[in-house]
Amino acid sequence: MIRLEHVTKVFPDGTEAVKDLSLEISQGEFCVFLGPSGCGKTTSLKMINRLIPITRGKILIDGVDTQKRNVNELRRDVGYAIQSIGLFPHLTVAQNIATVPLLKRWPRDRQRKRAQELLDLVGMPPDTFMDRYPSELSGGQQQRVGVARCLGADPPILLMDEPFGAIDPITRHKLQEEFLKIQERLQKTIAFVTHDIDEAIKMGDTIALMKDGELVQYADPATLLAEPKDRFVRDFVGADRVLKGLRLLRARDVMRPPKLTLRVDETVERAIRLLDERRRSWIPAVEENGRFVGWIEREDLESASSLAEALTPAVSTAAPRTPLNEALSMMLGSATGSVAVLDDADLLVGLLSFGAIREVLAMDDESEDG
Amino acid sequence: MIQQAWQYMLDYPDKMLGWTWQHLQIVLIANAVAVVLGVLIGTWVSGKGREQIADGVIYAASILMTIPSLALFGILMGILYAMSLPSIGMLPVVIALTLYGLLPIIRNTHTALREVDPAMIEAGRGMGMSGLQLLLKVKMPLAVPVILAGLRQAMVMNIGIAAIGSYLGAGGLGQPIFRGLANYRKDLVLAGAIAVSVLAVVTDLVMASVERLVTPKGIRIGRRP
Numbered sequence: 345m346i347r348l349e350h351v352t353k354v355f356p357d358g359t360e361a362v363k364d365l366s367l368e369i370s371q372g373e374f375c376v377f378l379g380p381s382g383c384g385k386t387t388s389l390k391m392i393n394r395l396i397p398i399t400r401g402k403i404l405i406d407g408v409d410t411q412k413r414n415v416n417e418l419r420r421d422v423g424y425a426i427q428s429i430g431l432f433p434h435l436t437v438a439q440n441i442a443t444v445p446l447l448k449r450w451p452r453d454r455q456r457k458r459a460q461e462l463l464d465l466v467g468m469p470p471d472t473f474m475d476r477y478p479s480e481l482s483g484g485q486q487q488r489v490g491v492a493r494c495l496g497a498d499p500p501i502l503l504m505d506e507p508f509g510a511i512d513p514i515t516r517h518k519l520q521e522e523f524l525k526i527q528e529r530l531q532k533t534i535a536f537v538t539h540d541i542d543e544a545i546k547m548g549d550t551i552a553l554m555k556d557g558e559l560v561q562y563a564d565p566a567t568l569l570a571e572p573k574d575r576f577v578r579d580f581v582g583a584d585r586v587l588k589g590l591r592l593l594r595a596r597d598v599m600r601p602p603k604l605t606l607r608v609d610e611t612v613e614r615a616i617r618l619l620d621e622r623r624r625s626w627i628p629a630v631e632e633n634g635r636f637v638g639w640i641e642r643e644d645l646e647s648a649s650s651l652a653e654a655l656t657p658a659v660s661t662a663a664p665r666t667p668l669n670e671a672l673s674m675m676l677g678s679a680t681g682s683v684a685v686l687d688d689a690d691l692l693v694g695l696l697s698f699g700a701i702r703e704v705l706a707m708d709d710e711s712e713d714g
Numbered sequence: 715m716i717q718q719a720w721q722y723m724l725d726y727p728d729k730m731l732g733w734t735w736q737h738l739q740i741v742l743i744a745n746a747v748a749v750v751l752g753v754l755i756g757t758w759v760s761g762k763g764r765e766q767i768a769d770g771v772i773y774a775a776s777i778l779m780t781i782p783s784l785a786l787f788g789i790l791m792g793i794l795y796a797m798s799l800p801s802i803g804m805l806p807v808v809i810a811l812t813l814y815g816l817l818p819i820i821r822n823t824h825t826a827l828r829e830v831d832p833a834m835i836e837a838g839r840g841m842g843m844s845g846l847q848l849l850l851k852v853k854m855p856l857a858v859p860v861i862l863a864g865l866r867q868a869m870v871m872n873i874g875i876a877a878i879g880s881y882l883g884a885g886g887l888g889q890p891i892f893r894g895l896a897n898y899r900k901d902l903v904l905a906g907a908i909a910v911s912v913l914a915v916v917t918d919l920v921m922a923s924v925e926r927l928v929t930p931k932g933i934r935i936g937r938r939p
Contacts, residue, residue: 384773395840419842430837434930435853444841477932503840
């Protein structure tokens with residue numbers, strides 16, 4: 345748990361970078377410090393591990409005042425990752441990851457074992473990468489190593505300053521997803537700085553939106569989107585906040601169970617009868633064991649001799665954890681206007697339609713009016 | 715004429731080797747002291763808040779470099795005499811060469827330590843490295859190749875200046891040169907001059923490979939196109 349109590353930072357030149365900031369990040373919470381550049385978010389982060397000294401107020405970690413601790417020991421117990429990564433070029437990937445374990449004087453084989461585990465965790469095969477040097481890695485791989493390094497000695501708290509900032513959007517997206525999965529497992533207490541509202545919404549359990557050194561709104565992403573406290577928040581969150589809200593929901597939240605399906609080994613006549621009875625123009629097709637194989641469209645059935653022949657394979661399918669904004673774009677690219685939601689075994693567990701998403705958007709509209 | 719010089723070298727290999735060894739000794743002792751002092755001074759002045767001291771020290775060291783060697787020898791002789799230390803022979807020459815060697819070493823140490831990527835320093839400090847750990851584990855390994863480049867420069871330069879030191883009776887390859895000049899023996903002058911040049915070139919090559927050896931592998935790889 346991290347607790348900031350009336351924290352103020354005045355730099356020697358008189359700038360008040362952070363003004364009377366109080367907030368609490370509870371155990372296992374992913375808190376994003378968000379705001380335009382110069383709003384004090386990075387300063388706030390760096391005051392937590394005392395890279396920047398506090399002018400007034402105090403910061404407690406698990407109830408202990410950080411000022412009362414040995415500064416280097418404090419930092420070794422708090423993971424730290426930055427945008428520019430700062431990997432040490434003369435050390436191998438394994439040595440880089442084991443920086444804090446080395447400082448903590450872990451035995452050598454334990455350091456190496458830890459580096460191995462962490463490389464596995466961030467999706468880099470240890471056998472390939474352990475003994476490489478940072479200059480032999482791509483930007484995305486370096487970021488992964490940076491994340492692995494901040495987890496080095498398994499600290500309960502992580503401070504991350506735009507750790508996915510310096511990479512291309514596709515890799516960033518992938519790293520964000522992966523890091524969320526890691527966090528689901530590790531349940532670290534995280535303070536994460538970004539200026540990217542999309543990243544904040546995607547990653548944060550809570551968002552601390554800052555402006556000119558002050559905390560403007562501290563809330564979970566849904567609240568921030570639905571009930572922006574003032575004009576600044578509304579503007580910062582953006583005009584498309586309703587659409588942004590979609591990424592907070594997952595396919596499993598709005599999908600409907602597939603009431604009507606056809607097995608591909610059934611006859612064309614039965615399929616035609618079924619579709620005409622229900623006045624549907626398409627129907628999802630599954631195998632005997634329930635695996636989804638594609639769509640059957642009414643008009644294709646006229647000339648088909650078997651359902652397999654009339655089958656249109658799905659261009660894309662969603663998983664229960666797919667964010668709704670992604671599902672929406674899949675929908676726009678699908679001929680049926682629906683997206684099949686499949687579980688890990690490709691079994692059809694639900695269907696997403698425009699209707700369902702429209703309902704969600706309507707709910708958001710109501711909350712905006714209120 | 716080169717032939718005569720060559721003949722001289724062949725006739726008196728023991729003398730040539732003796733002078734060369736003396737010469738090398740003077741240069742090695744002086745630069746060993748210079749590298750220790752230079753790295754210490756360079757490291758100290760590159761510390762936080764010492765920017766002005768650094769400028770001053772580097773300025774002073776460059777002024778030292780502009781003093782002609784004969785003049786510096788003279789000044790040192792005076793000082794040593796006043797301190798009742800041996801004012802001729804090896805001592806004043808070694809001191810002078812040490813002073814000359816300081817500038818490239820201090821300057822390179824300072825520059826190399828200053829130019830370590832701030833991201834690395836922030837990462838290191840953020841992970842709980844003390845100032846000393848940061849210096850020894852991060853900054854120094856990255857700075858060593860640059861410091862060695864300074865040492866290499868200092869050594870090659872000092873091999874030339876040491877020849878003049880023979881004037882003060884320090885021995886070395888200046889001896890055949892001065893003796894030849896005094897007696898109008900061109901072969902002697904040339905033999906000394908060629909030996910000094912070869913020594914300088916060989917030292918340069920040796921130091922270049924040492925530099926390559928101490929460059930951390932991760933950085934060597936990074937430099938590859």
